[in-house]
Amino acid sequence: MSPRAACRLEQLGFTSVYDYVDGIADWKASGLPTEGTTDQKQRVANATRPDIPTCPPDEPIDEVRTRLSAAGWEVCVVVDCDGVVIGRLHQIAMETDGELTAEQVMEPGPTTVRPDGLLQPLVDRMDHRDTPDVLVTTPQGTLIGVLFRDEAKRLLAGESPQQIWRDCDGCPGRWAATT
Amino acid sequence: MVTTIDRSQLLRLMEFEDAQVVDVLPGREYEEAHLPDAISIPLREFTAESVSILSREKPVVVYCHDGL
Numbered sequence: 703m704s705p706r707a708a709c710r711l712e713q714l715g716f717t718s719v720y721d722y723v724d725g726i727a728d729w730k731a732s733g734l735p736t737e738g739t740t741d742q743k744q745r746v747a748n749a750t751r752p753d754i755p756t757c758p759p760d761e762p763i764d765e766v767r768t769r770l771s772a773a774g775w776e777v778c779v780v781v782d783c784d785g786v787v788i789g790r791l792h793q794i795a796m797e798t799d800g801e802l803t804a805e806q807v808m809e810p811g812p813t814t815v816r817p818d819g820l821l822q823p824l825v826d827r828m829d830h831r832d833t834p835d836v837l838v839t840t841p842q843g844t845l846i847g848v849l850f851r852d853e854a855k856r857l858l859a860g861e862s863p864q865q866i867w868r869d870c871d872g873c874p875g876r877w878a879a880t881t
Numbered sequence: 882m883v884t885t886i887d888r889s890q891l892l893r894l895m896e897f898e899d900a901q902v903v904d905v906l907p908g909r910e911y912e913e914a915h916l917p918d919a920i921s922i923p924l925r926e927f928t929a930e931s932v933s934i935l936s937r938e939k940p941v942v943v944y945c946h947d948g949l
Binding site: 703704706709710711714715717724725728729735737738739 | 890911918919
C-alpha cells in the first residue's frame with residue numbers, strides 16, 4: 703500500500719518522498735509509542751526500562767562484576783555484537799570463578815516478551831509464575847530492556863512514569879527518538 | 882525515485898528534518914493506532930487536493946501496516 707502512495711506523491715510533484723516499508727507493525731514491535739484509541743491500554747513497552755547492563759559473551763566475570771557493582775545492578779544481559787540476547791547472568795552466576803566468561807556461566811536463551819503486548823496479562827502471568835522480571839526484545843531478538851513486575855504494577859495502579867523511573871534517563875515516560 | 886527507509890532513518894528524518902509522516906491506511910485503522918503526529922491520508926483518497934495539506938519543502942514519509 704505505501705509503495706503505491708509514495709509513487710503517487712511523486713506523480714503529484716513531491717520530490718522528497720520516502721517509504722517506511724516496515725510500517726507501523728515494525729514501529730510497534732520496537733516498543734516506540736503510538737497514538738490512537740487502542741493505545742489507551744498499557745503496553746509492555748510502557749514499563750520497559752532500557753538501562754539494564756549488557757556484556758559480550760567473552761567478558762570475564764570479574765570485569766562484569768566490577769561494572770555491575772558500580773552501576774548498582776545485580777543482573778546482566780549477555781548480547782552478541784548485534785545486540786541480540788543470547789543469555790542472562792544472575793547474581794548467583796556472579797559469585798563463581800571470576801576468570802570464567804559470561805558465556806560459561808550464563809542462563810542461555812532466557813524468556814523474552816515483545817514490547818507491543820498488553821501489560822496487564824503479562825503481569826498476571828508473572829504473578830502466577832512468581833517471576834520478578836522479564837527481558838523485552840524485538841521480534842528479531844534485539845534487546846530493548848527489562849520489565850520489573852513491581853514497577854509494572856505501580857504503573858498499572860496509576861502511578862506516573864516520572865515518579866516510578868525518576869532516576870532513569872530514557873525510561874518510560876521519558877522517551878526520546880534514540881532507537 | 883522513492884527511497885525506502887528503515888525505522889532508524891525514519892527517526893532521523895522526524896527529528897532532524899521535520900519530516901511529514903503520512904499514514905495511508907484506512908481512516909478507521911489510523912484512529913486505532915498511528916505514529917506520533919502522523920497525518921491521515923488514506924490511499925483511496927490520494928488526490929492532488931487531499932495531499933495539498935502537505936508542504937513540498939519538507940520530506941514526506943508514507944507508511945502503512947507493513948508495506949503490503
